[in-house]
Structures are given as C-alpha cells and as structure tokens.
Amino acid sequence: MSKAPFDPATQAAVVVFIGLAFLVGRTLPWSAPGEEPAAAARATAVEAKAPPQTPAAPQQAKTSQSPPAAPIAQPAAFTPQPETSIPDDDFGKAIRFGESIFQDTKTNAPGYVGNDLRCANCHLDRGRLPNSAPLWAAYVLYPAYRSKNEHVNTFAERLQGCFRFSMNGKAPPLGDPVLVALESYAYFLARGAPTGVKLAGQGYPALKKPESFDFGRGAEVYAQKCAICHGPEGQGQKSASATVFPPLWGPASYNWGAGMAVISNAAAFIKSNMPLGQGGSLSDQEAWDVAAFLDGHERPQDPRFAQTVEATRAKFHDTPMSAYGTTVNGVLLGASSPPSGPAPSR
Amino acid sequence: MRNGLGSPCGRLLMSAPATSQARGGAAHGLCAFARLLPAALIAAAVLTSPVRGQDGGRSIAEGGSGGGAPACSSCHGQQGEGQPDSGFPRLSGLDRGYLTHQLDSFASGGRKNEIMGPIASALTPEERSAVAAFYAGLSAAGAQTKPSSQSVSAGGQLARLGEWSNGVPPCISCHGPTGAGVGGVFPALAGQNATYIANQLNAWRNGERANDPMGLMAAVAKRLTERQIEEVAAFFETLTPTRPGATP
Numbered sequence: 001m002s003k004a005p006f007d008p009a010t011q012a013a014v015v016v017f018i019g020l021a022f023l024v025g026r027t028l029p030w031s032a033p034g035e036e037p038a039a040a041a042r043a044t045a046v047e048a049k050a051p052p053q054t055p056a057a058p059q060q061a062k063t064s065q066s067p068p069a070a071p072i073a074q075p076a077a078f079t080p081q082p083e084t085s086i087p088d089d090d091f092g093k094a095i096r097f098g099e100s101i102f103q104d105t106k107t108n109a110p111g112y113v114g115n116d117l118r119c120a121n122c123h124l125d126r127g128r129l130p131n132s133a134p135l136w137a138a139y140v141l142y143p144a145y146r147s148k149n150e151h152v153n154t155f156a157e158r159l160q161g162c163f164r165f166s167m168n169g170k171a172p173p174l175g176d177p178v179l180v181a182l183e184s185y186a187y188f189l190a191r192g193a194p195t196g197v198k199l200a201g202q203g204y205p206a207l208k209k210p211e212s213f214d215f216g217r218g219a220e221v222y223a224q225k226c227a228i229c230h231g232p233e234g235q236g237q238k239s240a241s242a243t244v245f246p247p248l249w250g251p252a253s254y255n256w257g258a259g260m261a262v263i264s265n266a267a268a269f270i271k272s273n274m275p276l277g278q279g280g281s282l283s284d285q286e287a288w289d290v291a292a293f294l295d296g297h298e299r300p301q302d303p304r305f306a307q308t309v310e311a312t313r314a315k316f317h318d319t320p321m322s323a324y325g326t327t328v329n330g331v332l333l334g335a336s337s338p339p340s341g342p343a344p345s346r
Numbered sequence: 347m348r349n350g351l352g353s354p355c356g357r358l359l360m361s362a363p364a365t366s367q368a369r370g371g372a373a374h375g376l377c378a379f380a381r382l383l384p385a386a387l388i389a390a391a392v393l394t395s396p397v398r399g400q401d402g403g404r405s406i407a408e409g410g411s412g413g414g415a416p417a418c419s420s421c422h423g424q425q426g427e428g429q430p431d432s433g434f435p436r437l438s439g440l441d442r443g444y445l446t447h448q449l450d451s452f453a454s455g456g457r458k459n460e461i462m463g464p465i466a467s468a469l470t471p472e473e474r475s476a477v478a479a480f481y482a483g484l485s486a487a488g489a490q491t492k493p494s495s496q497s498v499s500a501g502g503q504l505a506r507l508g509e510w511s512n513g514v515p516p517c518i519s520c521h522g523p524t525g526a527g528v529g530g531v532f533p534a535l536a537g538q539n540a541t542y543i544a545n546q547l548n549a550w551r552n553g554e555r556a557n558d559p560m561g562l563m564a565a566v567a568k569r570l571t572e573r574q575i576e577e578v579a580a581f582f583e584t585l586t587p588t589r590p591g592a593t594p
Contacts, residue, residue, distance in 0.1 A: 244518075
C-alpha cells in the first residue's frame, strides 16, 4: 500500500500546516471571555465540570490586540489521515489493530469489555467524524488535568477510563497492547494536527441548557424517534449474535460512571448525531428530554461506588446533570444497579 | 421462463417506476403493458384458482388466492428465490414482520408498484400475514450470487464504512455486519439480487417508496449517486444470505 510514513513532502506540508495553525491560533479569539476553556475532559465527554486549566487556548491569543500581519483564513476543519496512508510496517500493524478494537471492541479487546458497546458507537465513523468526539481532536488535548480524577491524565490513562466506565469493563494496564494500539490509531488520525489546540469538531457541541428537561417528554421522543433501532426497553438490537444497535440502559450498556451518563453529554451527542443519518434533526429540547429519559434508567453500578448510593452521589454525581441517586419514575437510581465490570468468567 | 414473463420485460416492469424518466419513450409501450398485466394475472388467477384463503401462506404462494391474487411463485420463484435478471426480489428467509409491512404498504400505496399494488390489494390482511409467514419460514439457502468485481469492492467499502462526509452511515450499521437484517424493520440484504436493491434505492430517491420508518432509508438514498447505488447493490448480492432472527 503506502511507503514511508513521513516522506519529505509530507514533512514539509506538516511544517507549513503547523505554522499556519500557529498564526491562526495567535490571531483568532480562541478563548473569548466567558468561554469555557478547552475542556479536555469534554473531549470525550466525561463530566460537566471543566478542568481549571487547559492545554488549548494559546496565551498569545489574549495579548494579540494588533491586527494580523498576514491574511488569516477561517481555521479549516481538520481532516484525519486517510486509511491509505497507514504504513505497511509494525507501526501500521498497531494502527490497524487499534482501528479494529475501535470498531469491534469486545472481540478485539476481550476481557476488558463488560457490555455490548463498541468505541465506534459514540465516536462515529471510527473516531473520525467531527462533532462526534473524534479521536484526532481528543489526542492533541492530552496530557491534561481532569477534575474527574483530580490529576493530570495522559492520553493512555484517558483511554483506561473509557474501558472502566463507558465499556463497563476493566482498564487495560498501561503498556498493554490494547492501549498501545488505540493510542497509535489516535496518533495516526491526528497526524498533522496542532498540539494543544481545541480543533473545530472536537467533542460534542455543547447545547444551551434549557429551562427544564423532562423524563416524561423524553419518553415520548424516545418512542417516536429512537425505539425503532434501540428497542422499546433500550435494550438495543442484534443481528444473529452481533449487536447492531447499542443498548442505551440496562445491564449491557455503559455504567453510571460513564460520560454518557451525564445528561448534558448525552444531549449533545444526540443532538449532533442521532438518529443515525439524520443528525441535527431533533430540537434542542427534544435532545435534552430524551437524554434525561435514557439517563433516567438503571444501568451498571458506578465502579467508584462508595458504600452507599447517597454517598456515591455526593462524591461523584452531585450535579443536576446526573440522575444517579435520585428517584426517577419511582425508581431510586443506583439502588438496584447491576454490578459494574465484566461478568466473572464461567 | 416458466412464469411466462420474459426477463427483459420483467426488468423493465420492475424498474419502470424508478427509471422510466431516464429511459424515456423506449419504455413507454412496455409500461402501458405493465399496467394491464396485474389485472390480467388476477383475472387468470380467479379463473384457475379455487378459494383457498384458509389454507395458509403456502397455497397462496403456490396457487394464488381466492380473491384473485396470482401465485407469488410465478414471479418470485418456486422457493421464493426471486429472479435476479428481472429484479424480482428473493423472499425466502426474510423477516415475517418486514414482509407483512411491505405487503400492507403495497396495498395502501405507501410503497408504489404497479405489479404488487393490485396483487397485495387482492389479499386480505390475514392472507398477507400468512403468505409473509410462509416465505419467512423458507430457507434462504440457494439464493443466487454473482462473482465479485471491482464495483463489488467499491460497494463493500460503502457498505462497511459509509461516506460520512456526505452524511451516509455504513449500510451495515442498520442492516447488520453480515447484511442479515435486524428485526422487522431493517431487511436482510445479503444475497438479495442487485437489480432489486438498486431499484429500491432509486425508488426511495424519487419518492416511489416511502414506507420506511422516519424516512431513514430515504434520507440516506437521496445522498447516494447512481454509481454508488449500483456498486452497493452489487456488493450485497455477493453475500451469502443468512437468517438473522432464526433462533436455533
């Protein structure tokens, strides 16, 4: 297929691109007053709170009062590397392995997955699609401080979080071939992107909080627009043994610690990307309501469970964006959650 | 052909709603014939078939209905295998709910087809359900597939990866990783004949077919080029049909 990963022409192009991106970063108001910093935690949609500091938002932007020296175009959307440029060597093998894990996680990362989801369920187009938490935009925002665990996370540690929470599994140890492959794949997609810059299309575009969101209204939206694929009970649908439409709640879905269990994250994902092929078709209110509906159901326990539901809510879910530990539709959420993590092998 | 419908005629009949504009006047005479054909078939069926609506789907499939619907097998084959050259779809092994919905749509006009409209209307709802159950229970094995080609490879790329830059999700994200279909809404595509698949995608594009929930298929079909339609149809024809819903 392709030859050397970095031929001279590519190197030159990368240098020019980075130079342009730097100029753009200097002169455009990346961090407008009041705007949240580039929340690395939101890169893959994890928590409502933004970290106190950010790797993006170049400091120069704040001091750049003078007009730009050169004409500045709008920042072009970043386009990840095409598949054809995966090198035919050992690194290329790692990239391809990473992509295969991303597409079929349980099959290719056995033992680390405890539900019926795949990475690509929430990161559409194999982690390539803008506004669907693309991998290339997340990769360049790490290392970063995350309020979720109150320390600086490497990208690999961030990936561990995906397995622990979103996949309701267990984190592969650092250095595990699964993590190495996924990081290789993300690096490959991000090749040529400026480091530390919040790229257009990063994360899921945040939705303005409505006056209210409502489980009951969400149930109606769900029945009309979602159940046909995800099933009336949110259980998803299979073709033979393969999960085609992911389960949205219940024992085979993401657990209470996942980013998608945060209503604002789910609403943002849904608005941009659902129903499949018709992203943007729901109103903002419908997206909020249906997010509240699906995140108002039981799902596997938060693996950080702290003795009681009440204490766990106080410690990890003390926000209107989490229904954990509250009573919704007559159910105290978290009180009868299925256990977190992969089922013990029989 | 054993059913008396020559292949070239059948091809035009099935594709007429989708492509008559492109084909222009050449198809006009045949299309006029097509409009008469269902009535002729029904008349023939009325004359030759005893009333056997209660006998279940098999008798309708093989001998027509008391209400005048002709035998399904006359176009869809003795085993429900379809006629690839004419674009008559394979019915064997498709989901029962899906088949029932299609027959109901033909009768109601949600799915417009000059041949199937009158035939489905001649069946009672119970007969539609029975004949759907009959075909759902047949094995899909033995469906005809064709050797692969370059267009198959391009179609496979679209089916597996989609074209997200144009808002086209992968076909398999709804029809299953092996094209085996999902439930009663997302039909099996594996081993279905390419002419039929292409005709349907074109029918969605031009509104002849509008019986998909939420316009899910229409939204995607309208973003496809004619070439992509041909390629992806060719790809699914080469896949081996399986039974998704069959529980062992």
